[in-house]
Amino acid sequence: MSNSLQDEITKRRTFGIISHPDAGKTTLTEKLLLYGGGIREAGAVKSSKIDRTTTSDFMEIERQRGISVATSVMTFEYGGKIINILDTPGHKDFAEDTYRTLTAVDSVILVIDSVKGVEEQTEKLMQVCRMRAIPVIVFVNKMDREGKPPLDLMDELEEKLDIRVRPLSWPIGMGNRFKGVFNLVQQNLFLFRPGKSTIEDERILISGLEDLQLQSQIGEDSALRLTEDVQLIEGAYGEFNVEEYERAEVAPVFFGSALNNFGVRELLETFVTIAPSPLPRQTDTRLVDAEEEKFSGFIFKIHANLDPRHRDRIAFLRVCSGTFERNKMVYHVRLGKNIRYTNPYSFMAARKEVVDLAYPGDVVGLFDKGDLKIGDTLTDGDPMMYQGIPSFSPEVFKELTNLDPLKAKQLDKGIRQLTEEGLAQLFVKDLGRRKIVGTVGTLQFEVIQYRLQHEYGASCRFEALHFSRACWITSSDKTALDHFIRFREGNIAYDKDEEPVYFAENEWQLNYLIRETPSITFHMTNEYKLKKKEVSSKG
Numbered sequence: 001m002s003n004s005l006q007d008e009i010t011k012r013r014t015f016g017i018i019s020h021p022d023a024g025k026t027t028l029t030e031k032l033l034l035y036g037g038g039i040r041e042a043g044a045v046k047s048s049k050i051d052r053t054t055t056s057d058f059m060e061i062e063r064q065r066g067i068s069v070a071t072s073v074m075t076f077e078y079g080g081k082i083i084n085i086l087d088t089p090g091h092k093d094f095a096e097d098t099y100r101t102l103t104a105v106d107s108v109i110l111v112i113d114s115v116k117g118v119e120e121q122t123e124k125l126m127q128v129c130r131m132r133a134i135p136v137i138v139f140v141n142k143m144d145r146e147g148k149p150p151l152d153l154m155d156e157l158e159e160k161l162d163i164r165v166r167p168l169s170w171p172i173g174m175g176n177r178f179k180g181v182f183n184l185v186q187q188n189l190f191l192f193r194p195g196k197s198t199i200e201d202e203r204i205l206i207s208g209l210e211d212l213q214l215q216s217q218i219g220e221d222s223a224l225r226l227t228e229d230v231q232l233i234e235g236a237y238g239e240f241n242v243e244e245y246e247r248a249e250v251a252p253v254f255f256g257s258a259l260n261n262f263g264v265r266e267l268l269e270t271f272v273t274i275a276p277s278p279l280p281r282q283t284d285t286r287l288v289d290a291e292e293e294k295f296s297g298f299i300f301k302i303h304a305n306l307d308p309r310h311r312d313r314i315a316f317l318r319v320c321s322g323t324f325e326r327n328k329m330v331y332h333v334r335l336g337k338n339i340r341y342t343n344p345y346s347f348m349a350a351r352k353e354v355v356d357l358a359y360p361g362d363v364v365g366l367f368d369k370g371d372l373k374i375g376d377t378l379t380d381g382d383p384m385m386y387q388g389i390p391s392f393s394p395e396v397f398k399e400l401t402n403l404d405p406l407k408a409k410q411l412d413k414g415i416r417q418l419t420e421e422g423l424a425q426l427f428v429k430d431l432g433r434r435k436i437v438g439t440v441g442t443l444q445f446e447v448i449q450y451r452l453q454h455e456y457g458a459s460c461r462f463e464a465l466h467f468s469r470a471c472w473i474t475s476s477d478k479t480a481l482d483h484f485i486r487f488r489e490g491n492i493a494y495d496k497d498e499e500p501v502y503f504a505e506n507e508w509q510l511n512y513l514i515r516e517t518p519s520i521t522f523h524m525t526n527e528y529k530l531k532k533k534e535v536s537s538k539g
């Protein structure tokens with residue numbers, strides 16, 4: 001392996017910020033970008049007035065709704081490291097988008113609102129992190145507000161997120177009485193000056209909790225309280241072990257206020273020091289190291305072009321090994337053909353620019369005319385495929401009806417392309433005559449309707465169906481499967497790979513069937529397909 005490839009890999013940190021909506025993900029992202037010199041102005045990540053390539057929102061509809069529907073990538077440099085933030089939509093209806101993005105990161109920063117504690121969406125996202133053993137750093141935000149007592153918050157984190165935590169900083173008071181944080185590792189005091197937003201933290205070096213400066217800075221009472229808290233923490237949590245963090249067994253915790261740019265630099269400094277650089281990744285045949293000379297990567301996100309007049313799409317490629325080079329042929333494993341990309345681009349700071357060379361951990365935007373799907377692998381010729389971009393069982397189902405018979409073709413094409421982007425899942429019934437769209441939230445239907453109209457000129461109507469779960473069904477007994485499908489025709493449809501799917505009306509009905517028909521296996525994600533492929537490639 002060349003030294004320069006190794007150096008580039010060591011420099012990279014590719015991560016996602018996850019949170020429940022309103023916890024402060026956007027604010028924190030902005031502040032992180034400020035440190036990297038990515039943007040000059042607070043508010044730039046959200047504002048529609050700024051050049052649209054700096055924002056997390058790609059589509060007009062997103063700006064209208066003020067929800068970050070799409071995942072985008074923001075790259076900046078800090079402390080000699082190249083940091084790629086993969087943005088994740090906060091809205092729960094787009095959770096599946098976030099799950100997919102988590103397959104392309106090496107670590108995660110989880111933002112918690114100190115007032116609200118652990119919220120529902122956070123629990124779900126952490127489940128995915130745990131499943132994939134993604135290392136997590138927690139940032140407890142909004143310490144300038146009267147929040148839950150920090151020790152209670154630690155317990156709540158451990159209980160609800162099912163992970164051990166280890167505070168690396170500790171707050172001194174909160175709300176109006178918030179004085180700052182004490183860095184438990186470096187034994188520094190960071191003083192909070194209310195109202196001085198976007199001014200850097202004032203850092204005071206003290207020799208330890210006995211240092212008289214501590215009292216003079218934060219007052220006798222606060223110093224006493226801090227000393228007690230720190231003794232308690234050191235006793236209860238033990239040493240922080242970086243390897244345990246890397247194995248996703250323990251999550252270090254920081255406190256601060258993103259809005260006041262407080263505690264953000266401290267978080268960032270620890271992040272660049274301990275967060276992993278690009279990790280090895282599993283394919284259907286072997287584990288691939290980032291350091292391998294040969295290029296490989298996978299597509300984790302597809303996005304419609306910003307300009308609706310152009311049908312091409314942007315596919316987001318995560319480079320996993322070797323280097324991705326502009327104009328060089330790459331092998332598209334699923335299609336078994338070579339493709340050349342002449343205008344790949346990166347997302348450096350505020351600009352979107354053509355990139356000649358990308359390294360493991362980098363995300364490259366590829367213009368695509370319809371060759372790429374989510375989960376596709378590109379390599380230097382090796383026929384392996386990256387694993388782990390599952391489709392989850394949708395929860396809301398509507399039947400799609402065409403309102404303009406002259407535009408049937410456009411509707412057909414549109415819905416196929418939109419579902420390939422991962423916006424929703426498409427199922428067909430009655431030999432393709434009926435189309436059922438399944439999603440995890442209801443907002444997608446509005447997005448689909450809007451985009452079919454604006455990008456494809458097709459108008460449609462959605463009619464609610466009374467299903468609440470879709471499970472892929474398999475069986476080792478083909479006759480039993482055929483019988484099941486015939487007997488329950490009304491509840492059966494087929495997915496994009498023509499695999500049968502059972503639609504359940506409710507949880508009870510599904511559980512009943514699972515119990516009563518042991519010959520059929522019900523799958524909540526389509527990950528079983530990967531396993532099937534694994535078995536056939538082995539045997």
Ligand code: G4P
Nearest residue numbers: 019021022023024025026027090141142145257258259260
């Ligand atoms: P999200 O991306 O996770 O959804 O959250 P976002 O950053 O948009 O923050 C949600 C709200 O919380 C915003 O207020 C933001 O200003 C506020 N906020 C973020 N960090 C802090 C903090 O450290 N302290 C306090 N007190 N508030 C914080 P908003 O009124 O909803 O929006 P805006 O008009 O301020 O943008």
